[in-house]
Amino acid sequence: MSDVSRRDLLRNIAASALVAGLSAADAQHVHEAAAQDKKAAGGVYKPKAFTEREYATLRTLCDLIFPGAVEGGAPEFIDLLSANNSEMKAIYTGGIGWIDHRMTARHGKRFSEVAAAQQIAMLDLIAYTKNETTELAAGIRFFDWIRKMTADAYYTSKPGIADLGFMGNKGMAKFEVPVEAIQYALKRSGL
């Protein structure tokens, strides 16, 4: 939905809060969403937990796992949490190190520097538990971590929300369900 209509709804909700006897200052926080929407991103991100080289690999991985995840802030999200959690940081520096070491051994370059086909070949190995061998186990375990955390960052970001088509979190005056959605499900269910 457009920012304008979102602002309108937030205003309506704030107005309802006033009806309920809450002060204008109390209702202010519901405008937070609109205010934050406007905040420009800007500037180059300096990783807190990772070296520039590790971060380059992280960014490349995130965008291959969920295209759009870099725009959705996945690398920053993983970096922030890792900067505050040594256990998580070790999972990521270890996993990135494992991948980069393997790429360097085979291709003489790190993951972020090799050709797309070589990146894909690596992911096709470690993205599936059926490929598990003692040789790949560490990579597969790491991929499970980065995939689920990238999913979290991506699907809580604007591009991810748009990709899912989530249309809620805005409130409505009357709850209605589109007839065509009900028809779609009834027809297909045979109920």
Next chain:
Amino acid sequence: MQANRSAPTYDVVIIGSGAGGGTMVQILTSLGIKVAVLEAGPMINPAKDYKEHMWGYQVPHRGAAEDGAYYFGRSPYAFGYFTASYGGWQLDGEPYTTAPGSQFRWFRSRALGGRTNHYGRFSFRFSDYDFKPYDRDGLGDNWPIAYDDLAPYYDKAESFIGITGTKENIRSTPDGIFQEPPPPRVHEVLVQRASKKLGIPCIPNRMAVITKNHNGRAACHYCGQCGRGCVTASNYCSANVQILPAMRKTPNLVTMFPNSMARELITDASGKVTAVSYVDTQTRTEKQIKCRTVVLAASACESARLLLNSKSSRHPNGLANSSGVVGKYLTDTLGFAMSATIPALRNLPRHDSDGMGGMHVFMPWWLWDKQQQLGFPRGYHIEVGGGFGMPGVGSFHGACRRFEGYGAKLKDQIREEYGSVVGLAGRGEMIPNADTYCDIDPNVVDKYGIPVLRFSFKWSDHELKQMVHMEQTFAEVLTTLGATVIKSQRSPREKISVGGEIIHELGTIRMGADPSTSALNKYCQSHEVKNLFVADAAPFVSNPDKNPTLTICALAWRTAEYIAEEMRKGNV
């Protein structure tokens, strides 16, 4: 410690500010009685403190906590960062213990409003037969009151709070005073059709959510976030609906003591409670507050703990506990859940399915007259989950595990499946048993020096059989919806919820006609200590499958009117 001799004496000191405490504040102040409320947690300002309508991306950690604690199973936010649960399964410095061989999880809220900040808001009346379970099947005990004693108070509570619903004439779940419910969501229409085929009623939900403006509160705006509290007070939370309004309306009658953890009740030689000793949690200093009457509404187990810790030479078993029943007869609701992807819902046309925060339809217990054939006593209701949930941390971990892979293909799979999962959750009655109770652990105190509770818990065969029936029923419903159900091979004991997990613990200071087998009379007044009352779920004699909050409110309302009348007569 020294009591301040010039300190005021309050007519009624209420310990706890949840559904029971909130209703006490509402009714007693409306009758002109001066109350003080001890709340172990902080005051909250719903308008500022509820994280309603926020998006995950507005918080850099997206709800996983700054240090990613969520990913290691140590999230400090029970039910997620954006909810208003204000408490948790573990509280820093406030342990509890479990007896060898027992598992128990104890959720404690610590904030104005208690668990009504986050509870499910399902509001079902107990049935006539729920008050006389012993008469029905020879198990458990009867309540000292009948449905007709409480019915007028259900009417009052429903009228005041505002509950959605429809007249259905189903004996297990009596009709009440209802506001118009919102229509069912797409998956709920399917579940209703499937239920009909199977002969299971599936009716509009009874939610403590208002669908029209009510008592100065705005109608629901259908953002689906009742678990985050409500800035417009469109759902029932005792903070928003009872206590804060009473503070505005009758400021001279309400004194709040937040961050005040009750330690023990002080009695005089006549056996009456004269004061409550509590710890100011901010300074860890011990203080006292004087009272004419005291009402325990701290949650069933906290209230029992307080009585057990109020030991003296006159009361060696703890206060109001000559019968020895305090802490016994503990029950929780039994829970079991099953979910599946419904093929007919794949790629469902997108729309806003938020609605009320919770299901719009549910299945009340429908086999109350067939218990003999079923081979187990009592029953359960079924809660229905589904829809386009707001994506959050963890929403797609299951999909990632099942689909594996990466890239455009994984995104397609997640998008197709999004909104097509239907979950069914059973909530069933547990019958009190001798192996399930709480007592004081003699070896452990909390950070305030207060002895802590130790839990013993055991499901009996009654509950396990009921759970097996839930599993069969859910598989039938999901199969009728077109899902492929893979039956889990784990045993019922492995699949049933852990005691305490459904957060419906109750029965620990039960009421009854006989003082030798109960702690409270039919007005939730101590048999022994006439100025001591209980207003949470501790007085409940049985734990029917209907979520307890509405009954806590109705019973507290009745108790409050009784207290006012007894005070007027000079009896307490």
